Amino acid sequence: MTLRPMAAILVVLAAAAPLLAQTRPPARPSITGSWEGYPVRGDGFGSGVQPKTRVPPPKPVPEAPLRQPYLDQWRAVQAQNLELTRKGLPPPSSGMACMPEGVPGMMGATFPMEILETPGQVTIIEEAFNQVRRIYLNAPAVAPEDAEPRFAGHSTGRWEGTTLVVTTVGVKESVRFRNVPHSMKMRVTERMRMVSDEILENQVTIEDPDYLTGPWTWTWMYKRWPGYKIEEYVCDDNRYFEDPALKYQRLRVN
Amino acid sequence: MPPRRDRLRLALAVIALALISITPVRAHHSFAPYETTVQMKLTGVVSEYRWGNPHVYFEIDAPDASSGQTRHWLIECASTSILNRAGWKFNMLKPGDTVTVIVSPLRNGDPAALLKQLTLADGRQFTNGAAAGRANIQ
Numbered sequence: 403m404t405l406r407p408m409a410a411i412l413v414v415l416a417a418a419a420p421l422l423a424q425t426r427p428p429a430r431p432s433i434t435g436s437w438e439g440y441p442v443r444g445d446g447f448g449s450g451v452q453p454k455t456r457v458p459p460p461k462p463v464p465e466a467p468l469r470q471p472y473l474d475q476w477r478a479v480q481a482q483n484l485e486l487t488r489k490g491l492p493p494p495s496s497g498m499a500c501m502p503e504g505v506p507g508m509m510g511a512t513f514p515m516e517i518l519e520t521p522g523q524v525t526i527i528e529e530a531f532n533q534v535r536r537i538y539l540n541a542p543a544v545a546p547e548d549a550e551p552r553f554a555g556h557s558t559g560r561w562e563g564t565t566l567v568v569t570t571v572g573v574k575e576s577v578r579f580r581n582v583p584h585s586m587k588m589r590v591t592e593r594m595r596m597v598s599d600e601i602l603e604n605q606v607t608i609e610d611p612d613y614l615t616g617p618w619t620w621t622w623m624y625k626r627w628p629g630y631k632i633e634e635y636v637c638d639d640n641r642y643f644e645d646p647a648l649k650y651q652r653l654r655v656n
Numbered sequence: 657m658p659p660r661r662d663r664l665r666l667a668l669a670v671i672a673l674a675l676i677s678i679t680p681v682r683a684h685h686s687f688a689p690y691e692t693t694v695q696m697k698l699t700g701v702v703s704e705y706r707w708g709n710p711h712v713y714f715e716i717d718a719p720d721a722s723s724g725q726t727r728h729w730l731i732e733c734a735s736t737s738i739l740n741r742a743g744w745k746f747n748m749l750k751p752g753d754t755v756t757v758i759v760s761p762l763r764n765g766d767p768a769a770l771l772k773q774l775t776l777a778d779g780r781q782f783t784n785g786a787a788a789g790r791a792n793i794q
Contacts, residue, residue, distance in 0.1 A: 655762075
């Protein structure tokens, strides 16, 4: 081969290199594995093992920016519930009935959770109540009006660099994170990325034009729990029920 | 107030130190029906151990500290996964075992109580996980 054609090939390859690099997925750590809520807890709730590199914990979930009169109604119910609980008469809850927390509540990782990355899909399993959500990658977004109401809704996602961006619609109106009402127009956006070798951050944003004056945002974090095997959690012996007269949580003793 | 409840309250006042315990509510339901400011110690014989969710229960027959009469108690524990992580095993109790528990009883006087600490006959001790709170008597 003469020098001239070789030089031409090299020039073409050099020109194509950036294009080739763009089509290659960016290097990012896998998020497959078991996770616990961060800051970590011990005594049955978590590993109690602190991360090697300390990451500042997220701020508490703020109050929802509810429209009026919903905000006043929500505050009144919260105050009433607190007072009843103080008297030992906690009002019935979906948790008492062993209903799944759904989205976004299950992502609070009260119990450990498992994330599985497989081609075209990310699956998240929360130990409490055996909750599962499936996030379909690079799939067409589900229109809220076409989304069959579900506890976990309908989630689609895409990787933006090293951030997994997930959009969820179609969460049942009966699923109330922190007792906050929502409509079928609610859209939950999550941005998940590793902020250290061990800590996964999840920036959650809730939008709902019917109930919220603007986005409701907060951050949750999870720490890797290598080797933890998610347990089964089926409510086969729920002894809690709503007192028929006083409408509070009661335990079936006999 | 029924006399039975009076007797229970008197017994609790005698045997328990009424100490405030901070109980974080991060479970499937509230523990508020329990008198969490009261802790009492019972030693009794296990009649049933039910390993299930949302919560594990066992039942004991234990003599009342004041009257000496045996009462049948339902003892509420945490979920199976919390207990596994706290070192329990699904088969570590069986009917006939003698155990000592530190518990907070129901406020309404029913003979059920929330476990704070379990001691087996061989001396091994177990908590009931973070949500149930720790024993503050021994």
